[in-house]
Amino acid sequence: MSYVPQQPPPLPSLPATFSGARSEFFRLVSRGAAIELITLGFYRFWLATDIRRHLWVNTAVDGDAAEYTGRGKELLIGFLFAMAILVPIYLAYFLITVEAERFKAFASVPLLISFYAFGQFAIYRARRYRLTRTVWRGIRFWMDGSGWAYAGRAMLWTLLAVVTLGIAWPWRTAALERYKMRHSHYGSLRGDFEGRGWDLFKQVWYLWLIAPFAMMLFPLYPFVYAQLKAVEWRWWVSGIRFGGVRLDSTLPNSAFYALYWKIIGWMLLLVLVFILYVVGAFALVASLLGKGTGAEQMQAVANHIGLLVPLGIGYVVIILAANVVMRLYLVRDVWATVLASVQVHGIEAMADVAAKGDLASALGEGFADGLDVAGF
Numbered sequence: 001m002s003y004v005p006q007q008p009p010p011l012p013s014l015p016a017t018f019s020g021a022r023s024e025f026f027r028l029v030s031r032g033a034a035i036e037l038i039t040l041g042f043y044r045f046w047l048a049t050d051i052r053r054h055l056w057v058n059t060a061v062d063g064d065a066a067e068y069t070g071r072g073k074e075l076l077i078g079f080l081f082a083m084a085i086l087v088p089i090y091l092a093y094f095l096i097t098v099e100a101e102r103f104k105a106f107a108s109v110p111l112l113i114s115f116y117a118f119g120q121f122a123i124y125r126a127r128r129y130r131l132t133r134t135v136w137r138g139i140r141f142w143m144d145g146s147g148w149a150y151a152g153r154a155m156l157w158t159l160l161a162v163v164t165l166g167i168a169w170p171w172r173t174a175a176l177e178r179y180k181m182r183h184s185h186y187g188s189l190r191g192d193f194e195g196r197g198w199d200l201f202k203q204v205w206y207l208w209l210i211a212p213f214a215m216m217l218f219p220l221y222p223f224v225y226a227q228l229k230a231v232e233w234r235w236w237v238s239g240i241r242f243g244g245v246r247l248d249s250t251l252p253n254s255a256f257y258a259l260y261w262k263i264i265g266w267m268l269l270l271v272l273v274f275i276l277y278v279v280g281a282f283a284l285v286a287s288l289l290g291k292g293t294g295a296e297q298m299q300a301v302a303n304h305i306g307l308l309v310p311l312g313i314g315y316v317v318i319i320l321a322a323n324v325v326m327r328l329y330l331v332r333d334v335w336a337t338v339l340a341s342v343q344v345h346g347i348e349a350m351a352d353v354a355a356k357g358d359l360a361s362a363l364g365e366g367f368a369d370g371l372d373v374a375g376f
Contacts, residue, residue: 013248016342018335020058025332026324028054033320045079046072051327055335056134061344070133078129082122089114116158120151124180131184132359137350142357145183153179166208171197177236186242187353194246195239203231222264226256233338244349251341259329259337266325274318281310 032047049072056068128143135141157172174197181193207228214221230253237249 013343013345014062014347016339016344017060018055018058018339019060020054020332020336022328022332025051025054026328029324029327033324037316037320042076045075048072048075051331052130052133055332059335059339061136062347064137067135068133069135070130086118113155117151117155120154121147124150127180132357136186139187139350139353139355140357141184141186143180143184145179150176150179167201168197170200170204173197173232174200174239177239181240184242185357186350187355187357189243189245189350189353192241193239194241195235200232200235203235204228207231222260223257226260227253230255233334234341237338237342242350244346246345248343248345249338249341250343251338255337255341256334259333263325263329266329267322270318270321270325274314277314278311281314 028050029047032043032050035043036047049068049070052070053068056066059066124145124147128145128147131141131143154172154176157168157175161168161172174193174195177195178193181191184191207224211221211224214224230251233255234249234251237247237251240247
């Protein structure tokens with residue numbers, strides 16, 4: 001009787017873990033915000049790199065952490081190249097509207113369509129850049145496919161979503177994720193996405209119905225939006241595949257309630273601090289200018305350069321402080337919360353993966369930054 005070798009049993013599912021200290025991340029983004037203020041915002045390329053490196057290196061599966069190999073200099077160069085393309089487009093649009101004043105109302109339509117297409121192209125290429133800078137167990141992730149093909153699909157699906165008053169949005173999301181994942185690779189292992197638009201629709205349709213009422217009742221809206229994001233994250237993670245490897249998420253619908261209310265609380269506090277700062281600056285300048293009638297003194301203070309400078313500095317500081325809050329809660333805490341719910345199945349399929357793929361340029365990331373559609 002011939003011997004038939006037995007296949008080893010599949011390994012049990014493994015949790016994804018995140019070990020990054022919250023205090024360490026807070027110091028990183030706070031220091032980065034201070035340097036952004038000094039460098040007039042140019043440090044954001046290095047700050048984005050530091051944030052990704054912190055998140056990647058503290059994320060592990062089966063005891064092995066990921067690695068991020070991107071550099072801030074790459075992002076800066078990509079941004080400058082992107083600006084060399086986008087600035088002439090802005091300038092051409094300005095000249096066209098000056099020459100064709102009576103068509104000005106319609107001239108913005110093709111510009112908006114063009115920028116939306118550029119934005120979708122940038123989102124795809126930025127993802128490609130980040131993926132090729134991600135390494136796990138010495139094997140690089142990489143991505144092929146066409147950014148313009150993705151942009152075309154995104155525009156058609158967005159048009160359908162608008163025509164259907166948002167009903168088609170889950171199918172749009174599923175179709176675009178499927179395109180991205182089927183062109184994503186881990187070495188020789190090809191990615192896929194099994195999330196279906198119908199499955200997402202079934203979980204969010206009632207949120208779509210109550211969203212207009214929630215917008216009018218503010219205390220309700222953060223709960224609706226937080227639950228929508230939790231459902232989207234769980235659905236997206238559970239659809240990811242790389243060969244025989246699949247991910248699963250048990251993220252509860254209430255996972256982000258506290259996070260969003262904390263952000264709202266901090267934003268209200270920052271607004272209050274800024275108002276008090278403005279009142280204090282106004283009173284200080286008024287006292288330095290001396291006495292006068294109420295109206296005359298108010299006008300003189302409002303036009304005084306001694307008030308404009310501290311107001312400008314205070315505004316920038318508040319914006320940077322708001323960015324620290326957003327990065328802490330919407331980047332680090334969301335990342336940690338989602339990872340705590342993730343299980344990885346079939347990890348043995350990654351045991352004999354061959355290295356493949358080339359590095360992508362940072363031009364797409366530059367476009368994303370220039371069009372304000374960049375992720376982390």
